[in-house]
Amino acid sequence: MTLYSSIKDSEVKISDDEIVEYMKKNEKKFKADETREIQYVLVEDKASKEDEAEIKAKITGLLSGSVVYNAKTGKNDTLPGFKNATNIAEFVNSNSDVPYDSTYVPKNALPAVDADKLFSLPAGAIYGPYVYGKYYAISKSLGFKAGVNAKASHILIGYEGSQTPNQKEKRTKEEAKAKAEEILAQVQANPDSFMMLAFTSSDDSSAQQGGDLGYFGQGQMVKPFNDFVFSNGIGKVGLVETPFGFHIIKVTDKQDGIRLATIAQKIEPSEATSDKVFTLATKFEMEAADKDFAATAKELGLKIARSGNC
Numbered sequence: 001m002t003l004y005s006s007i008k009d010s011e012v013k014i015s016d017d018e019i020v021e022y023m024k025k026n027e028k029k030f031k032a033d034e035t036r037e038i039q040y041v042l043v044e045d046k047a048s049k050e051d052e053a054e055i056k057a058k059i060t061g062l063l064s065g066s067v068v069y070n071a072k073t074g075k076n077d078t079l080p081g082f083k084n085a086t087n088i089a090e091f092v093n094s095n096s097d098v099p100y101d102s103t104y105v106p107k108n109a110l111p112a113v114d115a116d117k118l119f120s121l122p123a124g125a126i127y128g129p130y131v132y133g134k135y136y137a138i139s140k141s142l143g144f145k146a147g148v149n150a151k152a153s154h155i156l157i158g159y160e161g162s163q164t165p166n167q168k169e170k171r172t173k174e175e176a177k178a179k180a181e182e183i184l185a186q187v188q189a190n191p192d193s194f195m196m197l198a199f200t201s202s203d204d205s206s207a208q209q210g211g212d213l214g215y216f217g218q219g220q221m222v223k224p225f226n227d228f229v230f231s232n233g234i235g236k237v238g239l240v241e242t243p244f245g246f247h248i249i250k251v252t253d254k255q256d257g258i259r260l261a262t263i264a265q266k267i268e269p270s271e272a273t274s275d276k277v278f279t280l281a282t283k284f285e286m287e288a289a290d291k292d293f294a295a296t297a298k299e300l301g302l303k304i305a306r307s308g309n310c
Contacts, residue, residue: 037306037307038306038307039293039294039304039305039306039307040304040305040306040307041284041297041302041303041304041305042302042303042305043277043280043281043284043302044277045269045273045274045277045278046269046273047267047268047269047270047273048269048270048273050270050273051267051268051269051270051273052136052267054270055136055265055266055267056129056136058265059128059129059136059137059138059263059265060129060138062081062082062095062138062263063081063082063083063126063138064081064083065078065079065080065081065084066078066079066081082095082126082138082140082263083126083140088100088140088142088261089102089261091261091263092261092262092263095263095265096262096263096264096265097135097264097265097266098135098262098264100261101260101262102259103257103259104145104148104257104258104259105148105257105258105259105260106148106149106215106255106256106257107119107255107256107258108255110260111130111132111133113130114127114130114132118139118258118260119258121139121140121141121258121260122141123141123142123143123144124140124141125140125141126138126139126140126141127139127140127141131267132262132264134266134267134268135264135265135266135267136264136265136267137262137263137264137265138262138263139260139261139262139263140260140261140262141258141259141260142259142260142261143258143259144256144257144258144259145256145257145258145259146254146256147230147254147255147256148217148218148255148256148257149215149216149217149254149255149257150215150216150229150230150251150253150254150255151212151213151214151215151216151251151252151253151254151255152213152216152229152249152250152251152252153194153195153198153206153210153211153212153213153249153250153252154198154202154204154206154211154213154225154247154248154249154250155180155183155187155194155197155198155201155202155204155207155211155247155248156202156203156204156206156244156245156246156247157171157176157177157179157180157183157201157202157203157245157246157247157248158171158176158203158244158245158246159171159172159173159175159176159245159246160172160173161173162176162243162244162245163243163244163245164203164204164244164245165203165204165205165244166203166204166205166207167203168203176245176246177241177246179201179246180239180246180247180248181239183197183201183248184237184238184239184248187237187248187250188237191237191250194210194211194237194250195210195211196210197248198210198211199211203245204244211250212252215253215255218230222242222243222244223242224240224241224242225240225242225247225249228240228249228251229249229251232251233251233254234251234252234253234254235250235251235252236250236251237249237250237251280300280302283300284296284297284300284302287299287300
């Protein structure tokens with residue numbers, strides 16, 4: 001008996017007729033699922049250039065004051081614009097599709113294209129209009145604040161009774177404190193050892209990242225941890241106790257932030273534009289039912305797309 005695997009493929013000659021005959025005898029093995037190719041046209045309901053220009057003009061008009069008739073007094077009132085509004089939050093919420101946000105944000109949280117200019121705005125200055133995703137926006141600087149976010153790494157040493165999430169070994173509070181102090185001394189003697197010590201000794205899940213906790217804002221961490229990080233400069237290392245155990249903390253970075261009042265209005269089609277789009281889609285649907293699909297699309301200035309086999 002000869003194993004088929006020992007025979008070279010080149011030594012076996014199979015004719016086309018033999019292949020066809022085999023396929024006919026085993027049709028179920030070679031049966032392909034039915035497929036269809038779909039052609040379609042996309043009639044997109046989106047803002048026209050005229051719509052965009054109108055939205056941009058509308059939001060630009062909010063910068064200056066406006067004159068409105070007061071029915072009670074029978075006189076015209078001059079209302080302040082975005083530049084001079086005294087209640088900025090109320091003004092934003094009355095004119096924006098996105099609510100007022102009073103938080104200070106770091107530069108990397110701003111729209112990438114305009115981040116440099118927005119982040120350098122002096123208090124009271126205005127930037128825009130500019131495109132922010134699907135919106136036209138104008139922003140006013142309400143001031144700058146240093147150290148709104150911080151980045152830190154830590155090594156957590158837990159003990160029996162602490163809220164340590166992933167305690168690796170049992171130890172008393174006294175033993176945990178002694179170990180934490182020992183690790184602190186090692187880090188202070190050799191700052192570059194922090195990452196490896198976190199990986200091998202920390203009871204926190206961040207050990208896999210060398211203790212790195214990423215960026216966080218004021219109040220996001222338990223108070224003793226928060227106070228140490230935000231009251232010390234970059235590079236500071238220290239020991240802090242919290243309900244989770246003993247933390248050897250290293251402050252690794254700080255982010256400054258800016259508070260912006262932003263009025264954003266969505267770039268969307270006007271009612272007239274949507275009506276035109278609906279009319280065009282309906283016309284194509286009706287005419288393509290009786291005429292050639294491709295010819296109808298060409299006649300109406302629409303492009304045909306294909307889905308491929310499905």
